[in-house]
Amino acid sequence: MTDMPIILFVCVHNAGRSQMAAGFTRALSGGAVEVRSGGSEPGTSVNPVAVEAMREVAIDISEEVPQLMTTEQVRDSDVVVTMGCGDACPVFPGKRYEDWELEDPAGRPLDEVRLVRDEIKTRVEKLVAGLLPEAV
Template identity: 85%
Template sequence: MTDKPIVLFVCVHNAGRSQMAAGFARTLSGGAVEVRSGGSEPGASINPIAVEAMREIGIDISAEVPQLMTTEQVRDSDVVITMGCGDACPIFPGKRYEDWELQDPAGRPLDEVRPIRDDIRARVEHLLAELLPVTA
């Protein structure tokens, strides 16, 4: 295990929202948070429009691959952020859970994915501010 907080981002296909959130968390935390992501029904590949939206702001998620969320990932995480995976996510007492209601970027053009990306960034920034101590 690690001394860093472990955050798991989950959406159905692990191809858009959770991958963007994980990309933000990795980048914005500077490695201070261990980041994981998964899906209840992982897609075959990451959403190319999500990749492009993140590339526009300097975050490369193109090498990420949708993964199946496991019970072990949930159990081992300090914070579990779900994004529309419904009842597919196992619940463990004592964990911090949040459900972020976000539009699914699947099948949407880039101009509709940008606001979703920006919403995710704001939520990740807020989460990191709560998780990480402020250093002077």
């Protein structure tokens, strides 16, 4: 692992789960982690309900733009967290992978997206604490 760990969050559309996870990681790590996110089939914009759910916890993801996950991003990351993208993510030997089974917030009402958001926060806290025990 490099001096500054790199975490890549991947979901299908890069419009909800991965964007929320990236937002929490940026906030909780205090900039001590390089955060990337991407999708196997990126959408055109971030889910507005996910934006609202994150705004409720004072994290702004409204300016984020879904992006295509690249092989280079995966190769260059220390930790790759997948969320429902199946086998679309390339696998490199020796790389740390985690697969987080989370409900897709697409088309869900705010009260359900809050539950997904809170689960993501809990998982990000654990991930960041493992990489940077002094950060959380």
